[in-house]
Amino acid sequence: MARTVIVGxxxxxxxxxxxxxxxxxxxxxxxxxxxxxxxxxKPPLSKALLAGTTTADRxxxxxxxxxxxxxxxLALGNAATGVDREHRQVLLTDGTSxxxxxxxxxxxxxxxxxxxxxxxxxxxxxxxADAEALGxxxxxxxxxxxxxxxxxxxxxAATALGIGLDNVSVVDPVPVPLSRVLxxxxxAVFGALHTTRGVHTRFGVGVTDVKETGDGxxxxxxxxxxxxxxxxxxxxxxxxxxxxxxxxGIPTDxxxxxDSHCRSIEDPHIWAVGDVxxxxxxxxxxxxxxxxxxxxxxxxxxxxxxxxxxxxLRDHTPVEYVWSDQYDWKVQLVGRTGGEIAHVRVDGAxxxxxxxxxxxxxxxxxxxxxxxxxxxxxxxxRRLLNRADAVPSSLPEVRALVDDVRRAARMGAR
Numbered sequence: 001m002a003r004t005v006i007v008g009x010x011x012x013x014x015x016x017x018x019x020x021x022x023x024x025x026x027x028x029x030x031x032x033x034x035x036x037x038x039x040x041x042k043p044p045l046s047k048a049l050l051a052g053t054t055t056a057d058r059x060x061x062x063x064x065x066x067x068x069x070x071x072x073x074l075a076l077g078n079a080a081t082g083v084d085r086e087h088r089q090v091l092l093t094d095g096t097s098x099x100x101x102x103x104x105x106x107x108x109x110x111x112x113x114x115x116x117x118x119x120x121x122x123x124x125x126x127x128x129a130d131a132e133a134l135g136x137x138x139x140x141x142x143x144x145x146x147x148x149x150x151x152x153x154x155x156x157a158a159t160a161l162g163i164g165l166d167n168v169s170v171v172d173p174v175p176v177p178l179s180r181v182l183x184x185x186x187x188a189v190f191g192a193l194h195t196t197r198g199v200h201t202r203f204g205v206g207v208t209d210v211k212e213t214g215d216g217x218x219x220x221x222x223x224x225x226x227x228x229x230x231x232x233x234x235x236x237x238x239x240x241x242x243x244x245x246x247x248x249g250i251p252t253d254x255x256x257x258x259d260s261h262c263r264s265i266e267d268p269h270i271w272a273v274g275d276v277x278x279x280x281x282x283x284x285x286x287x288x289x290x291x292x293x294x295x296x297x298x299x300x301x302x303x304x305x306x307x308x309x310x311x312x313l314r315d316h317t318p319v320e321y322v323w324s325d326q327y328d329w330k331v332q333l334v335g336r337t338g339g340e341i342a343h344v345r346v347d348g349a350x351x352x353x354x355x356x357x358x359x360x361x362x363x364x365x366x367x368x369x370x371x372x373x374x375x376x377x378x379x380x381x382r383r384l385l386n387r388a389d390a391v392p393s394s395l396p397e398v399r400a401l402v403d404d405v406r407r408a409a410r411m412g413a414r
Contacts, residue, residue, distance in 0.1 A: 002027030004307060005090050005098045007080045008106030008241075009033025010042060012274025012296035014061045016104050017072045019304030029072045030098055031062075032090065036077030037128060038063060043293055045131040046155040047325050051163055052135065056128055080107070083248040085267060102269050102307050105245070105256050106300075109238035109275040109291060114147075119212035122232045125152055134233065142230025143167040145219045147207050149177035151324045153235035154190070157199050158326045168199050169227055171219065173206040181322075181338045186345070186357050186370065190326070197327055202227075238291055240276045254278060255289040260315040262303050271303045283317045294321045319385045320368075329353065332378045335368025335385045344395065346402045348374045356381070356402055360395035369398075376405050 004020060006013045009031050017029050033039060039061040048054040067074050075098070082091040089097040111124035123134045134156075138144065144160050146153045149172035160168050170177070176187035177194070195201050202221065209220040210232055219227040242252040250264055251257040255278030257265050262279050264270040272279070274296035278289040295318055302316040324331040337343075341359045348354030356377045359368040369381035380401055384393045 002101045003030070003099060004028070004102045004104060005030045005032065005100035006104040006106055007032045007090060008104075008108055008274070008276070009035070009039040009062075009074075009076065010106065010108050010274070010296075011061060011293060012108065012276075012300055013104070013106035014039045015297050015300035016106060016273055016304055017062075018070065019301045020308065021070050021072075023304045023308040025304065025308045027101070029070075030100075031067070031072055031074055032078065032080055032092070032098065033074070033076045034079035034093075035127065035129075038074075038076070040128055042126075045128065046125055046152055047159060049128075049131050050125075050135050050138070050156065050159045056132075079244075081244055083245060083250060083270075085249055085270075088269070100269070102271065104271045104273055104303060104307075105242075105250075105276055106273040106296075107241035107244070107276050109240045111234070112237040112239050114210070114234040114236075116207065116210040116234075119210065119217065121212070121217045121230060122210060122234060124234050125156065126238070134231070137231045138163060138165060140230065141165070142216060143228050144169070144231045144233070145217075145227050145229040146170045146233045146235060147219070148172055148233075148235035148237070149174065149191075149201075149203065150180065150235060150237070151178070151322075153233065154178065154194065154326050155324060156233050156235065157194060158197070161198060162327070166198070169202060169229075170194060170199055171202040171205060171207055171221065171227070173204065173222075175204045177201075177203065179338075181333060182370065183338050183341065183343060186343070190331075193326065193329065238275065240278075240289065242276055252278075257287070260317075261306050261313045262299055262316050263306065263313075271307065273299045273303050279316060281317060282315050290318075290320060292320060292322045294318075319382070321382065328373075330373055330375070332371050332375075333368070334371075334378065334382050335359065335366075337368040337370055341367070342395075344399060346377075346399060346406070348372075348377065348406055358395060358398055358402065364395050366393040366395050366398040374405075377402050380405055 041059045044059045079093045080090050091097050111126040146157050157170050177190050178187050206222040211218050217229040240255045256272035258279035260280045260282050275291045281288045298318050306313050321334045343359045346356045354373040357370040371378040
């Protein structure tokens with residue numbers, strides 16, 4: 001009987017196991033996870049779980065009874081340490097191994113560590129244990145300093161204010177938040193969002209050190225100022241968990257290197273899914289790695305199909321999609337955004353808190369969108385970017401359609 005071993009028990013690994021069964025795979029499935037808790041979803045960690053509006057039980061991805069029903073063996077609390085490709089075995093921390101016919105690497109990414117050390121009170125946020133420890137620290141009160149104004153940093157700051165902290169600072173050397181995914185003028189809107197809600201924003205200023213004092217922590221900035229803190233959250237990006245593959249002969253370069261089918265470029269029986277996968281994207285003509293929940297889910301389905309139907313391999317050609325909840329704003333991005341890409345803003349029914357930003361390439365072809373509190377505009381943009389005929393829409397065409405969405409919404413409100 002065929003045997004697939006999946007290393008990594010977050011959304012990518014769990015959805016691969018489920019998708020294998022949905023695709024008709026009848027072999028054995030083993031799901032290996034390094035944490036000794038049942039698989040759980042990670043987006044709520046910086047939002048609902050940290051805020052205390054949900055619990056660890058409610059964000060579970062695969063309970064033991066559901067795993068048993070699907071004939072998925074859970075091997076939790078025993079991290080993978082290497083791969084013996086010659087004998088097709090995954091080596092584990094406790095000295096045992098798991099044989100595979102196909103291996104799916106879904107080990108995700110870990111928080112980039114603090115370059116200023118980790119004295120008591122300094123946190124990162126990537127795991128359930130991280131979120132639970134941070135929640136305890138925030139509820140103890142005191143100033144919070146968030147280093148990094150990406151999605152994690154922005155969400156933690158918003159959540160902290162929501163649970164009652166009244167002294168929250170966000171520090172980042174970039175001049176505007178979310179600078180990796182938004183162009184400066186649009187990103188400035190989000191900087192203003194945090195400022196108006198009461199966050200002390202220190203953009204364009206770097207951190208030089210974090211020191212423990214008798215009363216807590218001090219965060220030293222490169223402009224000479226010092227911020228007192230009871231808690232510091234370091235949110236400066238993520239690193240793919242591929243170092244455990246060293247010596248296996250599986251090629252990695254900021255992720256496991258794969259072809260367009262998400263199959264290792266070196267071994268046809270090894271696949272990668274989620275944040276750890278770097279695969280050849282046919283639509284873009286280059287290798288990409290995406291740290292998006294939706295990509296992990298879609299990639300899992302693609303890999304499960306390819307394992308089950310090797311005679312009819314599919315390419316993985318997703319259109320990027322990511323969302324973030326900050327205060328009462330629902331922020332959604334689809335396709336390619338940010339940088340120097342040409343863009344135009346279209347206001348929704350309430351321009352102060354509802355709008356879309358449409359992006360186009362040098363040929364004026366629509367390639368991406370940001371929407372804020374405007375789900376119908378997001379649906380329109382995703383449909384156009386995913387259109388089956390693969391004919392790109394023009395930016396004026398998309399703007400006209402989004403304008404139609406706004407007019408229809410206003411008519412419905414009358």
